[in-house]
Each structure stands twice: as C-alpha cells, then as structure tokens.
Amino acid sequence: MILRVAAVSPKTSLLLSHFRKSSNTLLLHSKCFSYFRQHHTCSLKIICNARELPKSPISMERKARHFSSASAEALVKNSTDLSNRMTKKARREAPDMILRVKLDQCSKIGDFAEALRLYEEAKANTVPLNLHHYNVLLYLCSSSGGSFEKGFEIFKQMGVDNVAPNEATFTNISRLAASREDPELAFTLVKQMKNHGIAPKLRSYGPALFGFCNKGMADEAYEVDSHMVESGVSAEEAELSALLRVSSRVEREGKVYEFMHRLRAAVRQVSEETASVVEDWFSSRKAAEVGAREWDVGGVRKGVLEGGGGWHGQGWLGEGSWRVVRTRMNEAGICQSCGEKLVCIDIDPEETENFAKSLAKLASQREVKNNFAQFQEWLQRHSPFDAVVDGANLGLANQRTFNFGQIERVVNQLRQISPSKKLPLVVLHQARVKGGPAQKPNNKKLLESWKKVGALYATPQGSNDDWYWLYAAVSSKCLLVTNDEMRDHLFNLLGNSFFPRWKEKHQVRLKYTIEDGLTLCMPPPYSIVIQESERGRWHVPTVTGDDLEAPRQWICATRATPDA
Numbered sequence: 246m247i248l249r250v251a252a253v254s255p256k257t258s259l260l261l262s263h264f265r266k267s268s269n270t271l272l273l274h275s276k277c278f279s280y281f282r283q284h285h286t287c288s289l290k291i292i293c294n295a296r297e298l299p300k301s302p303i304s305m306e307r308k309a310r311h312f313s314s315a316s317a318e319a320l321v322k323n324s325t326d327l328s329n330r331m332t333k334k335a336r337r338e339a340p341d342m343i344l345r346v347k348l349d350q351c352s353k354i355g356d357f358a359e360a361l362r363l364y365e366e367a368k369a370n371t372v373p374l375n376l377h378h379y380n381v382l383l384y385l386c387s388s389s390g391g392s393f394e395k396g397f398e399i400f401k402q403m404g405v406d407n408v409a410p411n412e413a414t415f416t417n418i419s420r421l422a423a424s425r426e427d428p429e430l431a432f433t434l435v436k437q438m439k440n441h442g443i444a445p446k447l448r449s450y451g452p453a454l455f456g457f458c459n460k461g462m463a464d465e466a467y468e469v470d471s472h473m474v475e476s477g478v479s480a481e482e483a484e485l486s487a488l489l490r491v492s493s494r495v496e497r498e499g500k501v502y503e504f505m506h507r508l509r510a511a512v513r514q515v516s517e518e519t520a521s522v523v524e525d526w527f528s529s530r531k532a533a534e535v536g537a538r539e540w541d542v543g544g545v546r547k548g549v550l551e552g553g554g555g556w557h558g559q560g561w562l563g564e565g566s567w568r569v570v571r572t573r574m575n576e577a578g579i580c581q582s583c584g585e586k587l588v589c590i591d592i593d594p595e596e597t598e599n600f601a602k603s604l605a606k607l608a609s610q611r612e613v614k615n616n617f618a619q620f621q622e623w624l625q626r627h628s629p630f631d632a633v634v635d636g637a638n639l640g641l642a643n644q645r646t647f648n649f650g651q652i653e654r655v656v657n658q659l660r661q662i663s664p665s666k667k668l669p670l671v672v673l674h675q676a677r678v679k680g681g682p683a684q685k686p687n688n689k690k691l692l693e694s695w696k697k698v699g700a701l702y703a704t705p706q707g708s709n710d711d712w713y714w715l716y717a718a719v720s721s722k723c724l725l726v727t728n729d730e731m732r733d734h735l736f737n738l739l740g741n742s743f744f745p746r747w748k749e750k751h752q753v754r755l756k757y758t759i760e761d762g763l764t765l766c767m768p769p770p771y772s773i774v775i776q777e778s779e780r781g782r783w784h785v786p787t788v789t790g791d792d793l794e795a796p797r798q799w800i801c802a803t804r805a806t807p808d809a
Contacts, residue, residue: 340372348381357389364399376411379403383417387424396421412443419452428456432469447478458487463495482512486519493522496531502560505783509556509775513745514786520800523785527567527802536561536781536804545779554590555776562781563804573796578771582801585782587771592746594722600743601720607738608712616705620713624720627699632659632669632753633718635727637677637710642728643757647681649688651763655726655755656700658765668700669726672714678703711735718751726753726765749773773797 336342344367351360364382367374379399386396400418403410415438422430432453438445450473457466466488473480480488485508492500505523508515515523526532540562548557572582579586608617639655640647652671659669678701682688695701704713711729718725731748754766776784785800 340367340370341375341378344372344374345377348378352381352385355385355389357385360385361395374402374406374408376408376414379408380411380413380417383414383421387417387420393421393425410441410443412438412446412449415441415443416446416449416452419449423452423456426456426460428453428460428462428465431456432465432472435469436472445473445476445478447473447481447484450478451484454484455487458491461491461494463491463497463500466491467500479511480507482508482516482519485511486515486522489519489526490522493526493529493531496529498531498535498561501526501532505775506556506558506777509777511742513774514788514791514797515775516788520785520787520789523800523802524569527569527783527800533566536563536565538564542779549779554588555772555774557777557779566805567802568805569800569802571798572801573790573799574769574771576769578769580784580799580801583782583803585778585780585784585801585803587776587784589750589770590746590772590774592743592750596743597719597722597747600739600747601716604712604716604719604739608716612708612712613705616708617712620702620704620716623702624717627670628717629721630670630717630723631663631665631667631721632724632726633714633721634659634669634671635710635714635725635729636671636673638727638729639755639763640673640677642755642763647677649682649685649691653691655763655765656695659724659726668695668698669724670714670717670721671695671701672710672717673701673703674708674710675703675706709735719747723751724753724768725751726755728755746772746774 344363347363348360351357351363360382364374364378367378379402382399383396386392386399396418400410400414403414415434419431419434422428422434435445435449435453438449450469454466454469454473457463457469470480470484470488473484485504489501489504489508492504508519512519537560540559545557545559545562548559549555552558570582572580574580574587577586578589605617605621634652634656636652639652640649642651644651656669656671660666663669677683678692683692692701702713702717704710711731712735714725714727715731725748731744731752736744749772750768752768755763756766757763773786775786778784781804783800783802785802787798787800790797
C-alpha cells in the first residue's frame with residue numbers, strides 16, 4: 246500500500262503513521278474518514294491494491310463500515326495519548342520549566358549565588374519568569390545572606406513583569422528588610438498586603454515584631470501586635486515571649502501582666518527560653534516595686550470565679566522582692582516550695598462536644614468513611630464507658646511480644662474503680678484480634694468474653710486505631726488509658742488549644758515496676774497551666790520533665806515577705 250498525505254496537522258500525521266505501522270492495508274472507519282474531512286483541509290490521496298479496496302471513495306467508505314467503532318476509537322485514543330505525552334515532554338523541556346527545576350534545587354541547598362546567575366541568564370535570554378521563580382529568588386535572598394539591594398531589585402522587576410505578589414512574596418521581602426534591621430519597612434510591607442487583597446499570616450508579622458522587640462521599641466511592637474489582632478492572627482509563644490521580654494526591659498509592668506495572662510491562655514506550659522524571660526522579670530527591681538499593698542479580697546475572689554479558676558486578672562498583688570525558684574508539685578498539686586495548692590480548672594462541656602464533632606470530621610476525612618460511621622453507630626449502642634483502653638499500646642508496654650494478660654489486668658483494675666463497675670472499652674486492630682497470640686485458647690476466650698458484653702471493638706483493615714480510641718474517650722467524656730504522648734502529626738491536627746487541656750484531665754498513664762508490674766497513674770487533680778493565686782503568687786509550668794520518672798519543673802514566684 247502507498248499512502249500520500251499533504252498539508253495535514255501533526256495529530257493527523259500521528260494517526261496515519263499508526264495505520265501504516267499496524268497494517269499493510271489502509272482501511273478507514275467511517276468515523277475516522279469523517280474526522281479527516283471535517284478537521285483537516287488537506288489533499289488526501291490513497292493508492293491501494295484493487296483487490297484490497299475499491300477505488301471509489303464511496304465504496305471505500307462503505308468498506309470501512311465493516312470495522313468496529315471500538316477499534317477506531319481506540320486508535321484515536323492512542324493517538325491522543327501520544328500527543329499528550331509529546332505535549333508534556335515539550336512542557337518539561339521549556340526554558341521556564343528548566344529554570345524552575347534548577348531554582349528549586351538551589352533553594353534545597355541554599356545556593357543563592359547560583360540562583361542569581363540563573364536569574365541573570367534567564368533575563369538575558371528573555372525567559373519569562375513567573376511568581377514561583379520570583380518567590381524562590383526572594384526566599385534565597387532573605388535566608389542566605391543575599392544583599393538587600395539585590396532583593397529589592399528582584400522585587401521591583403516583578404512589577405515590571407506584571408507578576409502579582411502573594412503572601413510569600415511579602416513575607417520574604419519583609420525578612421529581607423529585617424535582615425537590614427529595618428523593622429519599620431518590614432511592617433510597612435505587611436500593611437501593604439491588605440492593599441493587594443492578601444491576608445497576612447503569623448509569619449508575615451515576624452520580621453517586624455521581632456525587629457522592634459530586639460531594638461527595644463516597645464510601642465512599635467505593640468502596634469504590630471494590635472495589627473495582628475485586627476487581622477485575626479493569633480500570637481504564639483515566640484511572639485508573646487518577645488513582647489513579654491521587651492515589656493520587662495522597658496519596665497511596662499501593666500504590659501508584662503497582660504502578656505503573662507496571654508501566655509496562660511495560649512501556651513499553658515512554657516519553653517525554657519520563655520521561662521528565663523519570666524524569671525528575669527520576677528527577679529528585676531521593677532517587679533519588686535509594683536503591686537498593691539492592700540486589695541479588695543472579694544473583688545479578687547469574684548475575678549477568680551468569673552475567670553473559671555486559676556487566675557483573677559486584678560493586677561499585681563503584694564509588695565517587696567520576689568522569691569523565684571524552680572520546684573515541682575506533689576500528687577495532690579501542692580507546691581513543694583511555697584505550699585500553695587494549685588486548682589483544677591473545669592472544661593466547658595460545650596467545648597468537649599464541639600471537640601468531639603471536629604474529631605469525628607477529621608477522622609471521617611482520613612479513614613474509610615463507612616468504617617468510621619459504623620464505629621460511631623456501634624458506640625452509640627454500647628456507650629457510655631467509664632474508660633477506653635488503647636489496646637495496642639498497653640499490650641506492648643514493656644513487652645517484646647503482645648501480652649493479652651497485661652491488658653486483662655489493667656481492664657480489671659479499671660472495672661474496680663469504675664463508678665458503674667462496667668468493663669472499659671478495649672480498642673484493638675483487627676489483625677491483633679484474629680492473628681498471632683489472639684489464637685491461643687485463653688486469649689481467644691478472653692476476647693470473646695469482651696466482645697460478648699460490648700467491651701471490645703476491632704478496627705478494620707487499613708484503619709488507624711488512634712482515631713477510634715480517642716474519639717471513643719472524648720465522646721464518652723471518660724478516661725483514656727495509654728502511654729502514647731499524642732504528639733505526632735495526627736494529633737497536631739487537633740490544635741493546641743482544647744486538646745492539651747482535655748488530655749491533661751483524661752489521660753491515664755501506666756507505670757511499670759518489677760514488683761507491681763503495670764500500675765495506673767491517674768490524671769493530676771490540678772491543671773498544668775500558669776496559675777495566679779488569690780494572694781498574688783504565680784506558678785508557671787515549664788516543658789522540662791513531664792514524665793513519670795522526671796516530674797515537671799515549675800517556676801514558683803512569691804513575695805519574700807512572710808504575709809505574701
């Protein structure tokens with residue numbers, strides 16, 4: 246067969262070449278024939294053996310009807326796929342894409358010099374730069390010690406090229422301004438973001454806020470803080486610690502008091518860096534000078550009740566120098582330094598309900614939806630429980646192999662202390678319930694007894710146990726038995742506001758000793774949060790310690806006078 250085609254598109258050429266390769270005879274289906282006639286103005290001349298095809302186009306089209314529609318469509322699809330692959334290859338080999346890949350590599354290793362060379366080369370070759378190119382260049386300039394002038398030259402070039410900036414652009418250029426110790430410019434850039442319809446993030450404010458704080462420019466730092474509040478951006482520990490430090494340095498005792506309470510609400514336990522800032526304030530001359538000699542005891546008590554306990558918000562109380570020490574609390578929550586008993590701050594039931602709903606929503610998004618919905622239905626039929634057990638964590642605690650006897654002993658302990666004397670819910674993965682040690686007669690009998698009374702739930706294949714036992718404990722408002730610290734990425738999704746408070750009040754940990762084996766360590770009868778007493782004493786929990794072997798360290802700050 247001889248095929249001659251003139252002035253056809255690349256797509257047509259690809260399709261016809263496929264016919265040539267697949268057969269010595271060209272037989273066009275009517276759909277393909279129509280495709281060529283409708284989509285291509287070309288001269289199509291086909292010379293073939295008379296025995297293979299009739300010479301008349303009409304006869305040829307009639308002959309083509311014998312071919313299945315599916316075969317023709319498959320050939321067209323193959324042609325389309327080949328065309329798409331060629332398009333993707335062309336895109337990968339485009340100058341702007343090659344530049345992107347190279348700049349990303351520079352970003353990965355922090356090579357600003359090479360990135361700048363690539364930028365100059367691209368400009369010389371008139372390669373178009375997009376937002377990603379510019380943001381990578383500005384990021385490298387701000388983080389790798391690039392020059393301030395060069396960074397702003399690149400930023401101005403964005404405007405020349407009509408490339409609209411985004412939040413990352415402004416954040417990078419603000420960091421560049423901060424590197425030149427120019428927090429005023431950094432703050433100006435943040436305020437310009439609103440003019441571009443861009444919502445600032447917490448990181449957007451960092452260059453200006455930390456810059457002002459480091460320079461001791463307290464009023465300017467407070468202005469940045471106010472702008473954050475107006476924009477709905479919440480300060481975290483690093484920002485609050487910086488504001489606390491600058492307030493202490495410039496002796497603004499009212500602001501120090503404000504930021505101490507904002508730390509209490511937002512952070513609860515402070516890092517070592519923040520702990521040092523707190524200790525420096527209480528040890529300062531100014532701290533010794535401020536404080537009410539006399540105060541309205543009833544008003545302070547009212548403030549404690551209205552605040553939910555643990556603080557009153559009425560200002561510094563007492564007079565004289567502060568005694569600042571590191572200490573710890575005993576099991577009853579009594580300070581081993583000053584003898585003050587810490588309080589237990591209740592959790593709002595509505596907060597718990599909202600948390601359970603958000604937890605269920607997250608779990609449904611990350612688990613097979615029907616699986617988790619079935620668990621919720623099962624839980625409604627069998628709840629409430631007084632305790633939920635993370636079976637996998639308990640079965641492997643201080644063990645090399647899974648130990649069902651260990652779970653059984655803890656389950657029996659929990660039943661004894663349960664107000665309803667009901668068995669706790671044991672959550673185990675299906676593989677743990679059906680395989681391995683579960684096949685031993687005693688273990689099999691134990692699992693059957695739990696299942697019979699609705700005290701065992703086997704999570705399905707491919708599921709994450711954590712969602713199930715956590716949701717069960719939250720929705721039942723009961724104890725959760727696990728040594729899992731709940732700090733990985735899954736639990737980070739739950740935020741740092743309500744979840745730490747819930748965990749503090751509901752997590753039962755397990756302590757192992759040779760003499761007693763596993764023993765239950767109940768939640769503390771006090772809240773691990775910054776507390777301000779009715780007598781003006783302060784107790785600040787740190788992140789140091791916080792396990793059964795190394796108790797948490799607290800800062801205890803009390804007036805040195807006997808009646809404090």
